[in-house]
Amino acid sequence: MNIIFVSSATAQARSLTLDWRHWTLGGLGLLVLFLCFTLLFNYVTLRYAAAIKHPLLQAILLADQRAEAAKAQELLQGHLNSMAVKLGELQAQVLRLDWLGERLAKLAGLKPQELPPPLEPGVAPGVGGPAPTSARDLSADEFALLLASLSRQVEQRSDQLGVLEALLVTDSAYRKFLPSLSPIEDGWFSSNFGWRIDPFTGQKSFHEGIDFPADSGTPVLAAASGKVVVAEVHPAYGKLVEIDHGNGLVSRYAHNSALFVKEGDLVVRGQRIGMVGSSGRSTGPHLHFEVRLNGVPQNPARFLQPTG
Numbered sequence: 617m618n619i620i621f622v623s624s625a626t627a628q629a630r631s632l633t634l635d636w637r638h639w640t641l642g643g644l645g646l647l648v649l650f651l652c653f654t655l656l657f658n659y660v661t662l663r664y665a666a667a668i669k670h671p672l673l674q675a676i677l678l679a680d681q682r683a684e685a686a687k688a689q690e691l692l693q694g695h696l697n698s699m700a701v702k703l704g705e706l707q708a709q710v711l712r713l714d715w716l717g718e719r720l721a722k723l724a725g726l727k728p729q730e731l732p733p734p735l736e737p738g739v740a741p742g743v744g745g746p747a748p749t750s751a752r753d754l755s756a757d758e759f760a761l762l763l764a765s766l767s768r769q770v771e772q773r774s775d776q777l778g779v780l781e782a783l784l785v786t787d788s789a790y791r792k793f794l795p796s797l798s799p800i801e802d803g804w805f806s807s808n809f810g811w812r813i814d815p816f817t818g819q820k821s822f823h824e825g826i827d828f829p830a831d832s833g834t835p836v837l838a839a840a841s842g843k844v845v846v847a848e849v850h851p852a853y854g855k856l857v858e859i860d861h862g863n864g865l866v867s868r869y870a871h872n873s874a875l876f877v878k879e880g881d882l883v884v885r886g887q888r889i890g891m892v893g894s895s896g897r898s899t900g901p902h903l904h905f906e907v908r909l910n911g912v913p914q915n916p917a918r919f920l921q922p923t924g
Contacts (some may be wrong), residue, residue: 692756702763709770716777792885795839795859795867796921799905800892803828806902809915815899824913825868825906832873832901834892839867839905839919844881844889853904854896857889867916868906871898 807827814821838859845866846858853870857877860866873893883889894901907916 699760699763702760702767706763706767706770709767709774712774713770713777716774720777792841793861793863793865795861795865795907795916795919797837797839797885798828798920799837799839799867799869800828800830800834800903801837803830803903805917809913809917816897825870825904826916828892828903828905830892830901830903832891832893834901834903835888836869836872836890836892836903838883838885838887838889839907841884842867842882844877844879844883847875847878847881850896852897854898855890855893856896859883859889864910866908868904868908870904870906871896871902873901 805826806829807823809823809826811820812823813819836857840859840861842859842861844857845860846856846868848856850856850870853868855870855872855875857869857872857875858866859869869890871893872890872895874891875889876891877883877889892901892903898904905916907914907919
């Protein structure tokens with residue numbers, strides 16, 4: 617394209633030829649000018665939109681705010697969903713802790729009234745203290761970390777209580793096979809374990825058990841669970857029952873008037889196995905009770921729990 621310039625003062629003509637380079641530079645200049653105008657318009661729009669209150673500008677600003685709010689809500693909902701999952705896990709773990717606590721209380725022999733009362737739903741325990749000198753709000757990430765830490769602590773406590781429960785169950789099972797229950801309910805000793813004067817000969821002799829005086833027909837109870845290995849009439853012990861509790865521990869019940877078990881029977885702690893009598897070498901109705909470990913007589917009083 618050729619452009620001719622004519623000057624009236626000099627009456628001379630000049631020509632200017634426009635090629636592709638001029639068009640390119642011109643196009644770039646227009647593009648830069650358009651971009652600058654657009655940025656300036658956006659800045660002015662966002663900066664003064666609230667003050668101008670033009671309907672179109674207000675609509676654009678409201679649409680942007682809604683988009684940002686939707687993104688923030690989506691992000692917040694994602695955090696809430698994640699925390700809800702953690703909260704559900706914590707609730708399940710707390711329920712397991714409550715269940716373990718009840719089982720441990722029963723194994724330990726605690727009564728419900730001896731346990732601390734549970735908190736009512738929605739009621740937190742009382743806390744307090746001086747006002748903090750500096751404080752700030754927790755961020756979502758910090759809250760998530762605290763929740764994860766609490767979850768790990770609850771899980772650790774649950775594992776510890778599980779181990780404690782196993783130990784208490786083992787101990788409880790062991791105690792069931794330990795002859796610690798008095799064979800005569802509310803019974804008392806008339807002759808202790810050890811050296812004494814024999815009631816028949818008047819000589820000093822070793823008494824291998826303890827004697828419970830009682831009326832004939834008084835129930836005789838198994839001091840612990842086990843297997844009946846002897847149920848017979850013995851010349852000295854009279855009607856005799858022996859129960860094997862395992863690990864070489866045997867309890868012996870002598871001078872019965874009647875036996876309710878036979879050899880090979882399995883008995884449980886507190887089961888009635890006979891009745892008090894005066895059979896065998898006896899001066900009157902009573903129960904002779906022995907505890908032997910690997911055949912060696914032990915002092916039964918060391919095993920028996922206090923009565924009353």
